[in-house]
Amino acid sequence: MPEKLIFEKSVPGRRAVVFPELDVPALDLDSLIPKELQRKEPAKLPEVSENEVVRHFTRLSQMNFGVDTGFYPLGSCTMKYNPKINEETSRLPGFARLHPYQPEDTVQGALQLMYETTVDLSEIAGMDFGTLQPAAGAHGELTGMMIIRAYHQSRGDVKRTKVIVPDSAHGTNPATAALCGFKIVEIKSMPNGEVDVEALRKAVDDETAGLMLTNPNTVGVFDPNIQEIARIVHDAGGLLYYDGANMNAIMGYARPGDMGFDVIHFNLHKTFSTPHGGGGPGACYVGVKDFLVPFLPKPVVQFDEDQNRYYLDYDRPQSIGRVKAFYGNFGVVVKTYTYLRAMGGEGLKRASGNAVLNANYLLSLLKDHYHVAFDRTCMHEFIITPKNLKDTGVRTLDIAKRLLDYGYHPPTIYFPLIVDEAMMIEPTETETKETLDSFAEAMINIAKEARENPELVTGAPRKTIVGRLDEVRAARQPNLRYTE
């Protein structure tokens, strides 16, 4: 049954708490808040009892779906399991109860953790150093592109205003470059999903600030021409930005720094097992090669070997400045550190190996039942479409909705844009063979339903608390505010 809004449960005069009589002198409101800033009528807050509040939000929380409740193969997002030991370590009082203005000598452990996390992630990335300040991936991209801009400007090379973005790049890349003031030059992928090297050669010139690339890219393909691509961009005087959205495919096997990238970001909430979005917050590492270290956001965590002491270095005249208050989302960094230490180098490598194995196993189960967009060995994710079911009238959205009836969170749909009716599946390494088998069985059943009884699919979902929502009306006439 749908849950009423908390406002709809409101009854005038009902209270969760009764305040005692005022036993201190009352101050005149006008003496505290200027008259023109005082609200004219009382706020319309819901009037409910305590147990109603608790039940309401508990019920809502039970409607949530997350990796702790079920399989969540959201392509491009790496919804891997978030180990519970991360929660324990990040709640240790020595980390959780720090104040950001505490003297450095009293937070040596926290600084050491930040320093070691930066060094370890730089090792995985093949970079020289980095920052943990950005709040999440897109913010990390912006930080990285600001570093590239600052680098060109520091050399007086202000003509470089263009950033090349292949159409198979992570969706946020062109937005980031545009926000940073660059003009976007898009180059098309080849039919096999790789960057068109000849098109790139034609696109670069002395106005090229850089190239943003995701490798493996958004169609799940590792670009074997990456070194050639790097050479073309470097020869033109541009820098290479690596979007780490898909790092989960290659940890310990390949390093973006070795491929020729100059700047990179990792989404700690993807590859490094911290929670996503509302369950986060997110956090991000941005790594750079030596020549870009002076431009990193400040402060930078450093280690003074003579004094055997960690410190925050603010004396960085070429820094792009702060990108976030204090030192980033530190609690999330504790979770990443825990993951790195729990897994170890060999463990991280095996995680990537299993992520790729799981994706290929699932692909092999589904390829006879759905059209495969790029029919080749995939990396950690792959794209299928219902092109083979076209005559049934069933579209990707319908399959996604039907999966809800089977108890799964649907994969990413209609992304990437370069594949018509795309469904992008990323199982991650933390799923068992049994889970993958059950999911494949559900997908195969849905293909069968599409042929035999398409209304079952086009009318889904039926088992959820509400049925198919009118997304079009919600977008055209959004009703975002409660009115009586």
Place this chain on the structure above:
Amino acid sequence: MSFPNELKYSKDHEWVRVEGNKAVIGITSHAAEALGDVVFVELPEVDDSVTAGEAFGSVESVKAVSDVFSPVSGTVVAVNEALLDSPELINSDPYGEGWMIEVEMEDASQLEELLSASDYEAFLKEE
């Protein structure tokens, strides 16, 4: 899906209706159907210039946001303001009330690059 014979078509799925030196531009019924229900349209302003092959606006459906590319270069002389409040016109009448912009063409020879209705239909089959 229909493709009126009097229009010219681009491989990016826009149509052009030529009126003297002016070109009225919109997206084809194929594009409208592939996008699904359009919920938001972003258009240039009158006097903005547009360049052949470059984006002049975007259409958003519940599935995706897509750029709309200008088939010709020139100056925008009229914009279909009705789309801002009623983007569904693109789905219901893509070649009529769903028109997007009118452009004073710089170089009418650019029209030669465009496809006829039958060529466009053949192009869709290949795609």
